[in-house]
Amino acid sequence: NEIYLHGLEGRVPPFTTDATALGASARDHLDAGAFGYVAGSAGSGATHRANREAFDRHRLVPRMLTDATDRDLRTTVLGTPMPAPVVLAPVGVQSIVHREGELATARAAASLGLTMTLSTASSYTTEQVAEASGPGSPRWFQLYWPNDDDVCASLLDRARRAGFTTLVVTLDTWTLAWRPRDLDQSYLPFIRGVGTAIPFSDPAFRAGLAKPPEEDLDAAVLRWVPMFTGTDKSWSRLPFLRRHWDGPIVLKGIQHPDDARRAAEAGIDGIVVSNHGGRQVDGAVASLDALPGIARAVERTGSGMEILFDSGIRTGSDVLKALALGARAVLVGRPFAYGLAHGGEDGVRHVLRGLLADLDLTLGLSGHRSPAELTPDDLWHRP
């Protein structure tokens, strides 16, 4: 109704509703460094392209005369009720893209009841984002796992007290990959933006500095880089997180069935099958291609560990394909970051509403009332 009524009034959307064209149109709103930070990927971009190409190789097989008029997209993921199986992926240093950064994203997500995942590299503090998100709004916290246990415990404690319910531990970024677009800019936008990232406001982090980051940013960055790089993490360290986090724990960046099995055996609550949007290992397997094997491996454990998915989701049809192959929900990254570039909070909302509407329409037109109905049999697959 809204779309047709706007048409009658001669109103058009604020910017494109074609999610595959969002990047190109966001380019007009960003300087080269900021655009490179969002759009960039590792190495030659092979994995980034493979992510999209895998979606093209999988096709929905619509069913007719099923009466899919009344649809219900609601679901619950790791105890968090959701209006649709869509979560905002952690995206760091959003102030590079828009002055209001994570605050704008938090408001947009909250207005739609969607869950936001706040990055450890957020340009606004845990407490500021919680306030922008508002009481009762669903929020998860993403951890870049520092090798200083006091700082780690402090980050988790702050997140918990600020109402973040689920911990998403990113495993695939213990150092940044070879990212030519960022390297060609000497990571300038990133380094300028990172000075306000969450660790810099953390009391345990600041306790190790002679002067606060506001007075000596160089020293703060030199403490931060080794603390969040090359950390000596192994499966045996997971109990540390359990001791410091009493909610669900999710491991993000799983691409091998054996790692998924280990996570299930370790009692982890969920995983995100992800290659970080092709930003870490150039030439890594497409995330969608990794998903079926992982879903089978997890099924065999009988653990009930929940599987989430990201990397390459652009359209409603993409969401349905990931769900059909075993994901319970998906995370989206670049699309909402491009929305942020276009118009802050309104821009993020425009992109997310478009994705939800597209998802709803495509679900119905495929002959289903609920995403839970989808199975691999609803897909055709070109090897």
Ligand code: FNR
């Ligand atoms: C990311 N991603 C990411 N992941 C994470 O765990 N912590 C972070 O701080 C960031 N930061 C970040 C910045 C930018 C600009 C992008 C594009 C991505 C990865 C993100 O959570 C997600 O895995 C991918 O973005 C998913 O792929 P798509 O949806 O961008 O194709």
